[in-house]
Amino acid sequence: MTTTQTPVLAARGLVKTFGRVVGLDGVDVDVYAGEVLAVIGDNGAGKSTLIKCLTGALIPDAGTITCDGREVTFRRPQDARAAGIETVYQTLAVAPALDVASNLYLGREERRPGPLGSVFRMLDKQGMRRRAEEAVRDLGISTIQNITQPVESLSGGQRQAVAVARAAAFGSRIVVLDEPTAALGVKESNQVLALIERLRENGLGVLLISHNMPHVWQVADRIHVQRLGRSAGVITPQSHTMAEGVAIMTGAAAA
Amino acid sequence: MLGLTIEPGSAAAELERRRHSPAQRVQHLLHTHPALSPAIILLLTCIAFTLLNDRFAAPAALSLLIQQTAIVAALAIGQTLIILTAGIDLSVGAIAVGSSMLAAMLAAEQGVPAPLALVVGVAAGLVAGSLNGLLVTRVGLPPFIVTLGTLSVFTAVVLIYTGGQSVPGADLPDVLTWTGTTFPLGDFRLTYGVVIVALMYLVVGWALSQTAWGRHVYAVGDDSDAARLAGIRVSRVLFSVYAVAGLIYGLAAWVLIGRAGAASPNAIADANLESITAVVIGGTSLFGGRGGILGTLLGALIVQSFAVGLSLAGVDDQYRLLAVGILVIAAVSVDQWIRRVRA
Numbered sequence: 253m254t255t256t257q258t259p260v261l262a263a264r265g266l267v268k269t270f271g272r273v274v275g276l277d278g279v280d281v282d283v284y285a286g287e288v289l290a291v292i293g294d295n296g297a298g299k300s301t302l303i304k305c306l307t308g309a310l311i312p313d314a315g316t317i318t319c320d321g322r323e324v325t326f327r328r329p330q331d332a333r334a335a336g337i338e339t340v341y342q343t344l345a346v347a348p349a350l351d352v353a354s355n356l357y358l359g360r361e362e363r364r365p366g367p368l369g370s371v372f373r374m375l376d377k378q379g380m381r382r383r384a385e386e387a388v389r390d391l392g393i394s395t396i397q398n399i400t401q402p403v404e405s406l407s408g409g410q411r412q413a414v415a416v417a418r419a420a421a422f423g424s425r426i427v428v429l430d431e432p433t434a435a436l437g438v439k440e441s442n443q444v445l446a447l448i449e450r451l452r453e454n455g456l457g458v459l460l461i462s463h464n465m466p467h468v469w470q471v472a473d474r475i476h477v478q479r480l481g482r483s484a485g486v487i488t489p490q491s492h493t494m495a496e497g498v499a500i501m502t503g504a505a506a507a
Numbered sequence: 508m509l510g511l512t513i514e515p516g517s518a519a520a521e522l523e524r525r526r527h528s529p530a531q532r533v534q535h536l537l538h539t540h541p542a543l544s545p546a547i548i549l550l551l552t553c554i555a556f557t558l559l560n561d562r563f564a565a566p567a568a569l570s571l572l573i574q575q576t577a578i579v580a581a582l583a584i585g586q587t588l589i590i591l592t593a594g595i596d597l598s599v600g601a602i603a604v605g606s607s608m609l610a611a612m613l614a615a616e617q618g619v620p621a622p623l624a625l626v627v628g629v630a631a632g633l634v635a636g637s638l639n640g641l642l643v644t645r646v647g648l649p650p651f652i653v654t655l656g657t658l659s660v661f662t663a664v665v666l667i668y669t670g671g672q673s674v675p676g677a678d679l680p681d682v683l684t685w686t687g688t689t690f691p692l693g694d695f696r697l698t699y700g701v702v703i704v705a706l707m708y709l710v711v712g713w714a715l716s717q718t719a720w721g722r723h724v725y726a727v728g729d730d731s732d733a734a735r736l737a738g739i740r741v742s743r744v745l746f747s748v749y750a751v752a753g754l755i756y757g758l759a760a761w762v763l764i765g766r767a768g769a770a771s772p773n774a775i776a777d778a779n780l781e782s783i784t785a786v787v788i789g790g791t792s793l794f795g796g797r798g799g800i801l802g803t804l805l806g807a808l809i810v811q812s813f814a815v816g817l818s819l820a821g822v823d824d825q826y827r828l829l830a831v832g833i834l835v836i837a838a839v840s841v842d843q844w845i846r847r848v849r850a
Contacts, residue, residue, distance in 0.1 A: 329737075339736070343732065345732070345733040347725065348796075349796045350725060358726055358737040359737040373720070375717055
């Protein structure tokens with residue numbers, strides 16, 4: 253990683269307030285291709301607000317966002333998606349009663365070619381199923397055996413895998429993961445961490461929001477520390493220990 | 508490396524084993540095929556009533572059953588769409604009656620050409636449904652409250668407009684009563700109204716299963732936050748559902764005029780509850796996101812077959828009410844059971 257490289261996603265001076273509550277107070281972020289940037293911070297530090305602004309779920313009051321150096325405005329999650337930014341929300345944003353393939357394509361269903369698709373708006377179910385299978389296989393998620401089973405029949409880790417697969421299959425620039433291991437056991441967490449490393453190997457930028465310091469120190473290239481709505485500094489797992497990182501996070505030390 | 512291979516003796520293996528227990532298998536089957544339980548109930552109902560009185564299975568009785576089911580079955584299509592989005596529509600009957608009265612009054616008393624009167628009547632259903640949709644999506648009121656309010660509003664408007672008077676069949680043009688015309692189909696006698704309702708089922712069933720819109724309807728009812736985060740425009744989908752439901756009620760109004768042979772502001776007083784009953788017995792979840800219109804059609808047929816079968820068996824009509832009530836509670840219990848934690 254060199255600083256001369258253009259960040260694939262960058263934000264400058266992001267401000268977001270909710271009534272009189274300040275969520276973000278002038279935050280800068282840079283995410284480069286092929287790196288894992290972790291965002292850590294205490295509750296209420298503005299982590300979620302930050303990623304929501306970066307993914308179009310919230311519109312910042314002030315500040316600019318650039319993609320590959322070009323300024324962009326995200327008014328809806330679709331805008332961020334169109335720019336190649338995919339998000340795995342903490343709530344996973346999967347429809348439990350729909351099957352795995354339908355969930356992978358939820359909100360961007362593909363239609364059949366020809367008049368069946370253009371006039372009758374018919375879904376290309378088989379095509380989507382086939383490509384969903386490929387996406388799941390390419391990521392090495394063998395835990396999902398049947399692409400036609402409803403998501404609610406899956407375990408927490410498998411659901412997480414579906415959400416990550418969706419993001420990885422469509423994200424061309426950035427995959428944002430909000431607390432991806434929070435609800436998972438040790439084994440399932442390791443699977444998700446391995447998946448994150450695979451996304452980085454594929455050249456995507458990964459933005460990882462996590463409370464779990466060992467996980468952050470395990471996979472992150474750089475760590476953005478968020479404190480009281482501001483950036484308290486960017487550190488690396490090499491430059492700082494976990495304890496030092498937590499100290500910055502809580503304000504006991506400066507970066 | 509990422510593979511979750513199932514180790515013997517692990518919890519995963521235990522769950523895998525448990526999934527194959529008979530109860531789990533039934534649960535899974537009902538879950539993947541929501542129309543299965545109403546289909547079984549309908550089959551058992553028909554067998555039972557045929558054993559009680561073999562005239563039940565005769566074409567004459569079955570033709571009557573189908574004709575009598577048509578209106579509730581039509582209204583229940585719109586109700587299903589709305590319940591799939593985790594909403595409810597209490598204004599079903601009021602909208603259908605309003606549409607039928609508007610078309611009938613325009614044609615019979617204002618001298619409007621019959622086809623135009625019909626189009627205006629059906630369009631009124633669309634407008635009324637859209638109003639529900641606007642109140643749900645723009646004002647953000649719960650569907651129960653919105654449609655409870657519009658139930659009274661629409662009913663009052665219809666009564667004020669008509670002065671509570673019916674339009675007798677003799678004053679109605681043929682176009683409006685055409686839906687009541689019968690034609691033979693083998694040994695059966697069906698009406699054109701039945702054909703219209705059947706077409707509505709085909710079109711809506713196709714839209715639900717084959718288009719992105721259909722999938723979004725399910726996703727919105729399943730988890731609207733997840734749907735929004737997945738990029739679905741939830742308000743737009745919800746609004747379209749209420750508007751389409753209104754259009755369906757408008758078309759059902761046409762079938763209603765044909766069936767009744769007249770237009771009365773006091774027709775189908777029980778339509779709200781009957782349509783919801785059909786949907787619920789049909790296996791569609793009141794919590795949204797689960798079910799379909801095939802089940803609804805079966806549900807409507809079950810309710811009506813109780814009416815026909817019990818009267819053929821010489822049983823008092825109150826027992827139909829009793830049986831339908833028990834079925835509704837049973838159907839919701841089955842739905843809860845299916846929804847319970849799996850895997």
